[in-house]
Amino acid sequence: MHILLLASAFNSLTQRVHAELRERGHRVAVELALPDGSLPETVRRHDPRLVLAPMLKTAIPEEVWRAYTCLVVHPGPVGDRGPSSLDWAIHEGHEEWGVTVLQADGDMDAGDVWASVPCRLPELPKSVLYRGEVADAALEAVLLAVARFADGTYVPCRQDGAVRVRPYLDQSVRRIDWARDSTRTVLRRLRAADSQPGVLDVFLGGEWYLHGGHPEGVLRGRPGELLATRAGAICRATTDGAVWIPELRPRRLPGAPPTCKLPAVSALGDRLPPLPEAAEAGWSDIRYREDKDVGFLSFSFPGGAMSTEQCRRLLDAYREACARPTSVLVLGGERDFFSNGIHLGVIEAAADPAAESWANIEAIDDLVEAVLTTTDRLVVSAVAGNAAAGGVMLALAADEVWCRSGSVLNPHYRLMGLYGSEYWTYTLPRRVGPAVAERLVREALPIGSAGALELGLVDRVVEAGPGDFAAEVGRLAAHLSALPATTARIAAKKPELETRSVLAAFRERELALMRRTFDDPDAPYHALRRAFVRKERPRRTPRHLAPAQTPPSPSAAGFTGTAPHDVPSRPVS
Structure with missing residues (x-):
């Protein structure tokens, strides 16, 4: 059916709802609730069968919820109300929580309940939980509510039990003594x-x-x-x-x-006063461990962004891992983001953003090249959470890509005004074929794990909760290392020098186009980057989101020829 998503921002949960509803055959459009917009007029123009709000900070106007069924996702259990639900839950140390899908009415979070799903709250940061346990519960609740609405016979339940309304959690309560x-x-x-x-x-x-x-x-x-x-x-x-x-x-x-x-x-x-650099500490954003014949190189950078310095440190760690006597190397985080590519915040704060952009893209290209040219072992990208832009292309450099069932991938660059690098003109078409590669970068829409598997963007979807993904990947990697075929696959990988010569043309062409953008002060990239890091709200809903998107098809478009050489249609073994 035709579903309209109303959201304050096209954030991670909204993207996941968008992707997974499309994967289930629904036509989905998105409209952002913006200060200068008219929601009643916008909803009438779409005339959806159902309005769904995965992340909405403002109330839906009465004119809308009286004319259409409007379901709101609230990140709290039934009876919980207020704008800082998840913040309060973590602040107060709750171990069990929930997500509720309720019908919009005259009072915030007080409408009839269409679905409610419990979830655990491990001692983790709010954003990690929001993209993990809370997002899993939200998707389950959304899909249940949509199915109940489509059935036409379900009667939502009134909130007759205990109610707890809590205010915005402000800095006076958050303060650290x-x-x-x-x-x-x-x-x-x-x-x-x-x-x-x-x-x-x-x-x-x-x-x-x-x-x-x-x-x-x-x-x-x-x-x-x-x-x-x-x-x-x-x-x-x-x-x-x-x-x-x-x-x-x-x-x-x-x-x-x-x-x-x-x-x-x-x-x-x-x-900052002179402080020692702690070589050995209880925390690190890059870690390496081994389990028999499998190496695990995990990394976790805030927000998934990778600065020049972080890319270089990860490349050093990757080279050290490749010096170890293992047959399989697992690359990725154990939870949350895999990578979102270059660090736009560090770039924006640099004295020369163009120069820092260039340094960052060269550093991440060096890392991707190292993965692509690894010939003495199989490399597996373990995508525990979301990935975007150059982060997706980093994952695609591996021999196999495994992602968690809740992952969302954004394999495109154009929304930031960039052509893209990280050897994407080589890795993306060889994975999904030229036609689909062109469609993905042109449409610039999120892809869920099931859709990514169908397209061939990933090789395996790991059905596991956020806290169980790492252990399941470990089990699968151990099995891979023990397979007799693994030795043959490693032996069949192209010699390093041959692969480097093939890749050089892809990198040269991509970087030439990127350099042209970086060095042009009037290029849209600079304004888009600034707006992104400052979290400026757009003046209107991006055009690629507003039309009702039909379910994805693996063969929907023709490739425009961005690669400098013919590209194999499947991964090189």
Whole structure:
């Protein structure tokens, strides 16, 4: 049926709902609820059978919900109401939570219930839970509610039980008292504010929003003291330990443009006193381990963005992993984002954004090239969460791509005004064929795991919850390493020098087009990047989202010929 998604932003949950509804045969359009727009007029123009709001911060007008059935996804159990539902749940230490799909009416979060699904809340950051356990529960609830609506006989339930209405969780409640708060308390407050709005703090002569938090097991100091740095993060002492804070965002000054999150060390700049770089610490954004004949190189960068420095460190770690005597190397995070490509925030904050853009794209290209030219083992990309742009192409460089059943992939660049690099003109067509490759980059729509498997974009969908994905990948990787065919597959991989010569032309052409964009101050990329990192709201719904999108078909378009050589239609063994 024709479903209209109303959303405050086309965020991760809205993208997943969009992708999975299309995979199930529905026609889906998206409209953003913007300050200058008229929702009643917009909905009438679409005339959908059902209106669904996966992430909506404003109330649906009465004129709309009286004319159409409007279902709202609320990230809380039945009876929970308020704008900071998940924040409060983490702040208060709830271990069990839920997601409710309710019908819009005159009171926020008070409508009749179409579906409610429970979920666990492990001690993890809000954004990780939102894209993991909460998103899984939300999808289950949405699909159940849509099926009940389509059936036509289901009568939604009134909310007659206990009701708890809580206000917006503001900074007065989020504040950390470094002189009194334990590590557990500090982490809970940091996690409840991740990735927005952060926890406002004052130190080193400035006001900063703290983003992210990880426990430190060894370092100790006076409560509130800065102890060390590591991988761009700062370590700060609590009353009984210490925490790592990866990112900071300066508080916006009156009349100044919005600020963006940056690696903590970069954000502090000259304010940061001399601190030791902790070589051995309880937290790291890159880790390596081995289990018999399988190596696991995991990485987790905030927001999935990879700066020049992060790409170079990951490349060093990859080369070290390739020096180990393993037959299978698993590349990827154990949870959440795989990668979203270059770090637009670091680029925007650079003294010369064009130069930093170039350095970043070269660094990530070097990493992708290293994966593509690995000839002495099988490389598996383990996509635990979402991936976009160059992050998708990094995953496609591997011999096999395994993704979790809840993953969403965005294999395109054009929404940021970029042609793209990371050898995409080689890897994407060889995976899905030239026609589908052209359609994916042109349509610029999210793809769910089932759709990615059907297209050949991934080789395996791992049916596992967010917390079980890593263990299941470990089991599958061990099985792969033990297969007799694995030795033959490794032996059949192209010699490194031959592969490098083939790849050089792809990289040269892609980078020539990227360089032209970076060096042009009037290129749309610069304005789009700035708007993205400052979280500026668009003036209208992007044109590629507003039309009702029909279910995807693997052979819907013709390729326009972006590759400099003929490309094989399937992965090279």
